[in-house]
Amino acid sequence: xxxxxRGGKSPLLLANPVxxxxxxxxxxxxxxxxxxxxxxxxxxVTSPLSWKPRGVVRGARLVPLPxxxxxxxxxxxxxxxxxxxxxxxxxxxxxxxxIAHVIASDPHTVxxxxxxxxxxxxxxxxxxxxxxxxxxxxxxxxxxxxxxxTQRPILxxxxxxxxxxxxxxxxxxxxGGVVVAGPPRGTARDPLSGRLVGGRMYGPWLKAQxxxxxxxxxxAVGVPVTACGxxxxxxxxxxxxxxxxxxxxxxxxxxxxxxxLEIIARNLGGLELTRANGALADEWEPGLGQTMLRxxxxxxxxxxxxxxxxxxxxxxx
Amino acid sequence: xxxxxxxxxxxxxxxxxxxxxxxxxxxxLMHLEPGQSLFVRPVDQADWQPYLRxxxxxxxxxxxxxxxxxxxxxxxxxxxxxxxLSPVGRAIPLRPKLLHLLLIAEDALPTPFxxxxxxxxxxxxxxxxxxxxxxxxxxxxxxxxxxxxxxxEADWRWxxxxxxxxxxxxxxxxxxxxxxxxxxxxxxxxxxxLRQHNVPDDFVSGLFYYPMACGVGVCGACLVxxxxxxTACTDGPAIxxxxxxxx
Numbered sequence: 001x002x003x004x005x006r007g008g009k010s011p012l013l014l015a016n017p018v019x020x021x022x023x024x025x026x027x028x029x030x031x032x033x034x035x036x037x038x039x040x041x042x043x044x045v046t047s048p049l050s051w052k053p054r055g056v057v058r059g060a061r062l063v064p065l066p067x068x069x070x071x072x073x074x075x076x077x078x079x080x081x082x083x084x085x086x087x088x089x090x091x092x093x094x095x096x097x098x099i100a101h102v103i104a105s106d107p108h109t110v111x112x113x114x115x116x117x118x119x120x121x122x123x124x125x126x127x128x129x130x131x132x133x134x135x136x137x138x139x140x141x142x143x144x145x146x147x148x149x150t151q152r153p154i155l156x157x158x159x160x161x162x163x164x165x166x167x168x169x170x171x172x173x174x175x176g177g178v179v180v181a182g183p184p185r186g187t188a189r190d191p192l193s194g195r196l197v198g199g200r201m202y203g204p205w206l207k208a209q210x211x212x213x214x215x216x217x218x219x220a221v222g223v224p225v226t227a228c229g230x231x232x233x234x235x236x237x238x239x240x241x242x243x244x245x246x247x248x249x250x251x252x253x254x255x256x257x258x259x260x261l262e263i264i265a266r267n268l269g270g271l272e273l274t275r276a277n278g279a280l281a282d283e284w285e286p287g288l289g290q291t292m293l294r295x296x297x298x299x300x301x302x303x304x305x306x307x308x309x310x311x312x313x314x315x316x317x
Numbered sequence: 318x319x320x321x322x323x324x325x326x327x328x329x330x331x332x333x334x335x336x337x338x339x340x341x342x343x344x345x346l347m348h349l350e351p352g353q354s355l356f357v358r359p360v361d362q363a364d365w366q367p368y369l370r371x372x373x374x375x376x377x378x379x380x381x382x383x384x385x386x387x388x389x390x391x392x393x394x395x396x397x398x399x400x401x402l403s404p405v406g407r408a409i410p411l412r413p414k415l416l417h418l419l420l421i422a423e424d425a426l427p428t429p430f431x432x433x434x435x436x437x438x439x440x441x442x443x444x445x446x447x448x449x450x451x452x453x454x455x456x457x458x459x460x461x462x463x464x465x466x467x468x469x470e471a472d473w474r475w476x477x478x479x480x481x482x483x484x485x486x487x488x489x490x491x492x493x494x495x496x497x498x499x500x501x502x503x504x505x506x507x508x509x510x511l512r513q514h515n516v517p518d519d520f521v522s523g524l525f526y527y528p529m530a531c532g533v534g535v536c537g538a539c540l541v542x543x544x545x546x547x548t549a550c551t552d553g554p555a556i557x558x559x560x561x562x563x564x
Contacts, residue, residue: 023537024531031534032533034318035318035320047535055542056540058542060495061539062527062529062538065368067364067366067368069369069530071537073538078546190495192495193495252530254531255531256369256370257400
């Protein structure tokens with residue numbers, strides 16, 4: 001089991017370290033229902049939620065980048081009340097734990113969201129999405145606002161370029177875990193309209209920057225760290241675990257290769273044996289991959305003796 | 318939605334703006350309805366450039382074969398294997414007792430109309446296509462001969478415009494994604510005025526082909542400004558303009 005949060009009354013434990021990031025599976029987790037089995041995931045994060053409804057921005061929203069994409073939507077959602085009316089029943093039936101992503105714009109709305117989500121069955125934890133410019137004091141305020149109104153574990157998704165400072169502030173305020181990191185912002189020219197568009201950037205190129213941030217945050221805080229950014233293959237996910245993350249959130253690769261989400265989850269869950277053939281096993285068997293490791297260890301020659309060999313007896317001259 | 322593989326059989330550069338690609342497809346793709354499209358990525362693409370899948374719009378669907386058409390964005394060759402997510406979107410809803418269909422394309426290739434036009438013409442529906450701006454560059458030899466083609470002027474007028482709006486049983490409008498509001502708004506306002514603000518459901522629809530990322534209605538890239546949550550990839554491409562909130 002993977003411990004995603006520490007402290008509090010109910011730490012979040014997952015069977016698999018692979019999580020679908022916010023915005024990948026929508027509000028009900030059904031976005032790719034025909035293409036991937038979310039029961040194979042450790043958990044999934046809902047699309048971003050706010051207390052009041054948020055509309056979509058007008059104008060260009062998607063600009064292709066070299067090996068990535070810039071997306072600017074304004075985090076549209078119908079507001080928490082309507083989301084709960086429509087999707088809370090699906091959360092209760094979800095085969096994987098549901099983490100509600102709350103847009104942490106200010107303490108007051110976070111507080112109201114925390115109260116509503118605390119009363120909702122099927123919510124395993126809350127993930128607070130920080131704004132890029134959130135100060136340490138503002139981070140502390142939103143975390144405390146959430147903690148004082150819910151028993152659920154609290155994760156805080158920190159901005160990439162101020163990850164250490166934000167993660168420390170979140171930990172000191174009582175967050176159970178941190179997610180490193182939210183997608184960074186950028187500006188690009190839309191080739192269709194010719195206008196400059198600002199938004200959040202996604203793609204495999206994020207991995208190197210996120211990997212560095214994860215390593216720094218792991219050394220700076222004592223709570224579990226979940227990596228998020230640039231994971232597009234099982235090897236990417238393993239790199240983040242090697243850097244000290246306890247779990248990884250997988251995001252936009254699902255837009256391009258929806259099945260990759262499940263492939264990464266199966267890989268990290270222990271199905272290493274089937275990777276060579278690119279096949280998926282029919283049965284889910286956590287720990288199966290250890291057999292290959294054990295087999296390799298068995299084949300290896302015994303380690304050299306640590307004590308010097310005994311002296312041969314003196315032969316008669 | 319399901320993931321299948323397709324094979325490029327033939328690539329035709331029809332004009333400077335139009336590329337047609339013949340695909341050999343799995344049987345599941347033979348049931349594509351007019352309006353539904355494919356979300357495509359080369360199977361052997363090792364890098365992430367381009368990153369997102371491309372939306373390909375069928376113009377003809379026959380058993381085992383789908384012809385798609387669009388502006389050339391990259392090099393494709395016969396023999397290339399493709400990963401295809403489909404179907405993207407819903408079939409374009411047709412009004413009951415449809416006899417006269419009016420199609421309007423402004424500054425956009427009328428490709429999304431072609432599959433629909435072929436299908437309804439076979440059912441005896443009269444189709445008129447109005448081409449404006451860049452749409453006039455579309456090679457007319459690609460159109461079924463039964464389609465009546467008109468060229469509109471820059472101020473949104475064409476011969477017998479008013480009569481046509483009243484004669485048509487259904488109107489579909491197409492524009493580039495960056496100009497949806499500027500094009501669809503005036504069209505809807507004109508029709509609403511002619512019909513004394515009593516526009517029937519699905520009488521005038523806009524086709525929305527925003528650049529999209531996920532294709533399953535989650536990412537928000539193709540959200541249509543409306544009172545309800547409408548995503549072009551799952552609820553479109555044809556959206557009743559009565560539901561759209563124009564600025």
